[in-house]
Amino acid sequence: MFKYYITRFAMLIPKLMVISIIVFIGIQMIPGDPVTRTISPEVYAHLSPVQLNELRQELGLNDSMVVQYLRWLSGLLRGDFGYSLVTGGKISGIIASRLPATFELAFVSLIFATILGLLFGFISAIKKNTIIDYTNTVLGMIGISVPPFFFGLLAILLFSIYLRWFPTGGRMGYGHVTFFARLKYLVLPAFILGISLIATLMKFTRGSMLDVLSKEYIKVARSKGLSEIKVNLKHGFRNALIPIMVVLVMRIPMLVGGTVIIETVFNYPGMGSLMVSSISGSDMPVVMIGTFIMTSSVLLASFFVDVFAAIIDPRIRFGTDAGGGNGK
Amino acid sequence: MNEEIILKVENLQTKFRVGKRIVHAVNDVSFELKKGTMLGIVGESGCGKSVTAHSIMKLLPKNGSITGGKVKYYDNNGKAHILNEYDRNSKELRTIRGKEISMIFQDPLASLDPVYTIGSQISENLREHENISKKEAFDRVVSMLFELGFSNPEERYYDYPHNFSGGMKQRVMIAIAMICNPNILIADEPTTALDVTIQAQILTLMSKMQKTHGTSTILITHNMGIVAETCDEVAVIYMGRIVEFGNLEQIFNTPMHPYTKALLKSVPVLSSGGEKRLEYIPGATPDGSEVIKGCAFADRCKHTMEICRTKQPVESIVDGSHRVLCWLYDKGGKNA
Ligand SMILES: Nc1ncnc2c1ncn2[C@@H]1O[C@H](COP(=O)(O)OP(=O)(O)O)[C@@H](O)[C@H]1O
Numbered sequence: 183m184f185k186y187y188i189t190r191f192a193m194l195i196p197k198l199m200v201i202s203i204i205v206f207i208g209i210q211m212i213p214g215d216p217v218t219r220t221i222s223p224e225v226y227a228h229l230s231p232v233q234l235n236e237l238r239q240e241l242g243l244n245d246s247m248v249v250q251y252l253r254w255l256s257g258l259l260r261g262d263f264g265y266s267l268v269t270g271g272k273i274s275g276i277i278a279s280r281l282p283a284t285f286e287l288a289f290v291s292l293i294f295a296t297i298l299g300l301l302f303g304f305i306s307a308i309k310k311n312t313i314i315d316y317t318n319t320v321l322g323m324i325g326i327s328v329p330p331f332f333f334g335l336l337a338i339l340l341f342s343i344y345l346r347w348f349p350t351g352g353r354m355g356y357g358h359v360t361f362f363a364r365l366k367y368l369v370l371p372a373f374i375l376g377i378s379l380i381a382t383l384m385k386f387t388r389g390s391m392l393d394v395l396s397k398e399y400i401k402v403a404r405s406k407g408l409s410e411i412k413v414n415l416k417h418g419f420r421n422a423l424i425p426i427m428v429v430l431v432m433r434i435p436m437l438v439g440g441t442v443i444i445e446t447v448f449n450y451p452g453m454g455s456l457m458v459s460s461i462s463g464s465d466m467p468v469v470m471i472g473t474f475i476m477t478s479s480v481l482l483a484s485f486f487v488d489v490f491a492a493i494i495d496p497r498i499r500f501g502t503d504a505g506g507g508n509g510k
Numbered sequence: 511m512n513e514e515i516i517l518k519v520e521n522l523q524t525k526f527r528v529g530k531r532i533v534h535a536v537n538d539v540s541f542e543l544k545k546g547t548m549l550g551i552v553g554e555s556g557c558g559k560s561v562t563a564h565s566i567m568k569l570l571p572k573n574g575s576i577t578g579g580k581v582k583y584y585d586n587n588g589k590a591h592i593l594n595e596y597d598r599n600s601k602e603l604r605t606i607r608g609k610e611i612s613m614i615f616q617d618p619l620a621s622l623d624p625v626y627t628i629g630s631q632i633s634e635n636l637r638e639h640e641n642i643s644k645k646e647a648f649d650r651v652v653s654m655l656f657e658l659g660f661s662n663p664e665e666r667y668y669d670y671p672h673n674f675s676g677g678m679k680q681r682v683m684i685a686i687a688m689i690c691n692p693n694i695l696i697a698d699e700p701t702t703a704l705d706v707t708i709q710a711q712i713l714t715l716m717s718k719m720q721k722t723h724g725t726s727t728i729l730i731t732h733n734m735g736i737v738a739e740t741c742d743e744v745a746v747i748y749m750g751r752i753v754e755f756g757n758l759e760q761i762f763n764t765p766m767h768p769y770t771k772a773l774l775k776s777v778p779v780l781s782s783g784g785e786k787r788l789e790y791i792p793g794a795t796p797d798g799s800e801v802i803k804g805c806a807f808a809d810r811c812k813h814t815m816e817i818c819r820t821k822q823p824v825e826s827i828v829d830g831s832h833r834v835l836c837w838l839y840d841k842g843g844k845n846a
């Protein structure tokens with residue numbers, strides 16, 4: 183069982199390597215003097231061409247690509263991401279101010295959407311072909327097909343401008359340092375970001391539940407005299423969850439990608455809005471590092487979902503070979 | 511032999527709704543199960559055996575319902591429960607299911623929940639019905655597994671179903687069904703999905719359990735050979751009707767219904783492996799969605815008379831408990 187988690191974790195490393203190589207190549211292709219990306223622009227402006235050349239030598243910019251890549255990678259691992267072309271600030275500093283915001287948004291949205299999606303799907307399945315089920319299905323279709331920025335604008339109009347329940351955007355007011363104080367800034371963007379995930383999960387949960395409920399072991403559970411709630415939850419839902427985990431893993435990148443739009447709509451100071459402003463300001467180093475960080479988080483999140491999937495499915499934990507008593 | 515009746519099924523009728531079509535799966539099934547005996551229900555596949563079993567426990571899918579007849583169960587205090595009148599998930603029915611009447615299903619490979627250990631699936635039944643500690647439940651499950659031939663039951667308790675072979679899974683199913691020491695066990699083709707060698711082993715085990723625990727048992731099968739080896743009484747079912755009912759000697763020595771005779775000619779021999787093909791019965795089994803005016807077997811019968819095609823046969827008592835549903839034996843003449 184432990185071995186499974188270790189292997190899964192080890193599999194992250196080659197994936198991260200590939201992404202880092204792509205990002206490195208991307209950075210190399212940025213036009214302009216690469217020296218500007220390793221020292222602050224103020225220092226750069228005061229250097230003579232000779233000094234610059236010495237610096238280039240010193241910084242290893244004349245070394246082979248492989249050496250440069252390895253050096254860049256080790257810097258990356260130590261949190262040295264280079265400098266922004268636009269503000270001249272350290273990228274690590276910029277990221278440090280933005281990443282927690284996006285993490286908060288994506289995490290809250292993920293949890294929230296997962297709970298709602300599973301709940302609605304479950305209800306739809308056990309109330310199959312009733313008005314509740316049909317309503318869920320129609321709402322789900324709308325949730326999947328309408329673009330999130332539209333929902334975002336609609337929500338701002340209704341809940342922020344008209345009803346005044348929530349702020350129109352931003353992340354925190356003065357002194358709002360605790361999570362709960364920030365929560366009112368989070369509700370709308372997190373919900374809007376999660377809508378398509380809710381709809382997708384609902385659809386898959388319904389299908390997966392119906393599939394499981396037609397299984398023979400459900401009839402066996404009923405034949406034991408268990409209540410419907412126990413049958414549906416303990417035997418139905420628990421088994422239905424396994425394929426849904428796969429869907430969840432596949433949807434996490436879309437959720438993280440969705441932050442780009444949602445953060446822009448809600449003027450939320452996270453990685454997504456940073457990416458948008460960096461792209462429009464041609465701040466390529468920031469774009470590259472931002473991409474790297476977001477991709478890595480997606481990989482890491484998928485790893486955790488895999489771990490969870492193994493916890494709920496003994497066949498994954500113990501390997502799928504049937505027969506033979508290779509117990510624990 | 512004890513003559514006390516524990517389960518009585520009277521004119522049971524079960525239908526399914528498939529889109530706009532109605533499937534008449536069980537048309538008229540009546541039989542009684544005597545305490546401590548084993549009753550075989552035999553018939554070709556598709557004739558309504560499983561539906562009969564599911565109807566008794568009200569485990570029918572949502573599109574199926576009992577539209578007529580009665581299922582009477584007499585509990586230990588002699589109280590009669592009309593099972594078909596209980597709501598499908600009512601408390602009354604749930605206290606009987608698993609505890610007093612339990613069931614073994616056709617497909618052991620699909621009958622166990624893949625995400626729970628086999629031990630917890632057995633003790634789940636026990637702990638649902640008896641107020642006992644985890645430890646006591648564990649001990650009961652372990653001794654049941656031992657009785658069913660698992661050599662290291664304490665370890666097996668923690669195994670998951672995917673580690674088990676078909677025969678082992680079916681033994682676990684027997685454990686689930688027997689753990690509460692039920693009054694009635696309904697086994698729906700418990701060996702059909704298993705290898706021939708394992709079949710004999712499971713049947714022997716079931717007979718042994720039935721004798722040591724005194725469980726009244728209904729054994730559903732399409733195999734007359736199995737009936738001959740294990741049952742006390744036999745109900746022959748065709749197109750959702752019991753066409754002949756009698757004890758083992760009556761059915762095997764003096765079969766009356768042409769269908770029973772045909773079934774008997776196809777007795778597969780268990781030990782030699784493989785089944786002989788059923789003696790060719792001409793014609794196909796009719797589809798349950800059309801209502802047949804006369805005898806459902808008329809098109810395939812060698813002795814078809816005019817009346818067979820126009821009127822549903824009435825039951826004739828041959829002798830004592832032996833009864834048959836066929837115009838050939840209608841002593842009273844035109845009594846339909
Ligand atoms: N869920 C269902 N929906 C519709 N028809 C069904 C359903 N279950 C069984 N039937 C029909 O009922 C008839 C009897 O089936 P069954 O009792 O399973 O036969 P068997 O004797 O092989 O166990 C068959 O014609 C079958 O098609």
Ligand SMILES: [Mg+2]
Pocket residue numbers: 559560561616698699
């Ligand atoms: Mg069947």
